[in-house]
Amino acid sequence: MNCERFQTVVNDLxxxxxxxxxxxxxxxxxxxxxxxxxSRWEDERSLSAGLWSLSEDMKSLVAPPRLEAQILQxxxxxxxxxxxxxxxxxxxxxxxxxxxxxxWVAAIAALLLVVFGIFVVRGRVPSQNAIDGxxxxxxxxKQPAEDQRPDFAAKEKSVPSPIExxxxxxxxxxxxxxxxxxxxGRHTNAQDSAAALGVDVKKDxxxxxxxxxxxxxxxxxxxxxxxxxxxxxxxxxxxxxxxVNMDRSNQxxxxxxxVGSDGLAQAIRFVH
Amino acid sequence: xxxxxxDALATLYRRRHAGIYRFTLxxxxxxxxxxxxxxxxxxxxxxxxxxxxxxxGSLSAFLFGVARNLMRQxxxxxxxxxxxxxxxxxxxxxxxxxAEHSPLDELSRGETIDSVxxxxxxxxxxxxxxxxxxxxxxxxxxxxxxxxxxxxxTVRSRLHRARAMLIEKMRPAREAQSIAEGVKQARCFA
Numbered sequence: 001m002n003c004e005r006f007q008t009v010v011n012d013l014x015x016x017x018x019x020x021x022x023x024x025x026x027x028x029x030x031x032x033x034x035x036x037x038x039s040r041w042e043d044e045r046s047l048s049a050g051l052w053s054l055s056e057d058m059k060s061l062v063a064p065p066r067l068e069a070q071i072l073q074x075x076x077x078x079x080x081x082x083x084x085x086x087x088x089x090x091x092x093x094x095x096x097x098x099x100x101x102x103x104w105v106a107a108i109a110a111l112l113l114v115v116f117g118i119f120v121v122r123g124r125v126p127s128q129n130a131i132d133g134x135x136x137x138x139x140x141x142k143q144p145a146e147d148q149r150p151d152f153a154a155k156e157k158s159v160p161s162p163i164e165x166x167x168x169x170x171x172x173x174x175x176x177x178x179x180x181x182x183x184x185g186r187h188t189n190a191q192d193s194a195a196a197l198g199v200d201v202k203k204d205x206x207x208x209x210x211x212x213x214x215x216x217x218x219x220x221x222x223x224x225x226x227x228x229x230x231x232x233x234x235x236x237x238x239x240x241x242x243x244v245n246m247d248r249s250n251q252x253x254x255x256x257x258x259v260g261s262d263g264l265a266q267a268i269r270f271v272h
Numbered sequence: 273x274x275x276x277x278x279d280a281l282a283t284l285y286r287r288r289h290a291g292i293y294r295f296t297l298x299x300x301x302x303x304x305x306x307x308x309x310x311x312x313x314x315x316x317x318x319x320x321x322x323x324x325x326x327x328x329g330s331l332s333a334f335l336f337g338v339a340r341n342l343m344r345q346x347x348x349x350x351x352x353x354x355x356x357x358x359x360x361x362x363x364x365x366x367x368x369x370x371a372e373h374s375p376l377d378e379l380s381r382g383e384t385i386d387s388v389x390x391x392x393x394x395x396x397x398x399x400x401x402x403x404x405x406x407x408x409x410x411x412x413x414x415x416x417x418x419x420x421x422x423x424x425x426t427v428r429s430r431l432h433r434a435r436a437m438l439i440e441k442m443r444p445a446r447e448a449q450s451i452a453e454g455v456k457q458a459r460c461f462a
């Protein structure tokens with residue numbers, strides 16, 4: 001036992017707390033041998049005696065009796081008011097009516113906000129289905145395996161030779177067919193427009209979905225229009241995110257272009 | 273009590289109110305304040321009794337904790353520190369700290385009690401709390417830690433520091449008392 005150790009145990013020693021008997025004896029022995037620690041020991045004992053005397057002196061002190069009467073009166077008034085308005089709540093019911101912790105409320109509010117945001121965002125994204133009723137092929141969509149990709153060249157089937165227009169083409173376009181003008185029915189998507197025009201893919205032809213060429217509202221042929229069969233360089237297919245067989249890059253592909261009454265191309269699909 | 277049983281409240285009050293009252297009196301030295309706080313503690317128990325969780329501690333610790341918080345609120349508005357040098361002899365808020373009828377009539381003991389009382393009231397609040405709970409209310413370290421919502425080690429360290437402060441505050445009083453006792457003895461032999 002040294003002075004530092006004695007300082008740590010002198011409180012418990014003076015307060016007569018439970019402690020190791022060996023440590024207690026060592027501390028008392030040290031207090032007899034060390035004068036500063038003996039003085040500290042005496043001070044602690046005097047303080048403990050004084051605190052004990054104060055505690056004993058105050059044990060007879062209680063609140064005045066009128067305090068109990070006031071509390072019981074308030075309890076009766078509270079019970080009377082509660083019984084008039086609501087039924088008596090049992091302890092079990094009280095336990096289940098604990099207010100929801102604040103963090104749960106915050107978590108629920110955050111979840112509702114996220115769900116609301118998702119609905120708002122999804123509602124703003126223009127749907128590709130509005131164009132042709134079928135999902136379009138985005139440029140970054142996962143492409144099928146190489147051996148599964150449709151090769152227009154491989155699936156080429158016999159189709160009637162197109163009638164070449166004498167007028168020169170622009171940007172590789174060649175006006176092949178000039179079908180009659182459409183009736184002025186209401187059409188909201190390119191596929192319906194093509195059907196209304198009476199020009200649809202033939203039985204031995206395979207076509208992609210219509211790719212919109214204009215931003216904003218989907219193609220609308222309410223004012224009339226026409227569907228033009230054109231031929232394009234094969235690399236034009238790649239511009240729409242479709243796979244291209246580079247071995248046949250010098251060959252042309254067929255496409256149907258939906259042209260509005262203003263003469264502007266509104267949508268295109270590739271035909272094979 | 274929560275189910276509306278008045279007898280249960282009366283029993284609970286009679287069993288717990290004295291400790292609450294003495295705690296607030298030892299913390300403040302004011303009987304009036306102690307009555308108010310004691311009453312408020314039981315009003316809160318009636319009103320918000322469902323907030324008590326037995327898993328977190330005993331009912332006694334809950335009641336003492338409420339009393340402690342109420343005392344802290346009031347001490348922000350009123351000052352209840354008693355200077356150790358206040359010997360004006362006039363009535364102070366600490367006068368109600370003493371029992372009306374002391375079991376012992378010895379002057380030295382009465383002076384010792386007064387000296388200790390004033391020393392305790394002069395401590396900073398966080399040290400006064402541990403002295404009142406551990407020394408005067410005779411709570412264990414664990415019980416006091418539950419009331420104060422702190423670690424047991426914190427209670428021990430604060431009590432260690434508080435006792436050292438009390439010894440320093442009471443040293444001049446003890447020295448004066450020993451001198452006075454020496455003078456009395458001299459008179460006895462005169």
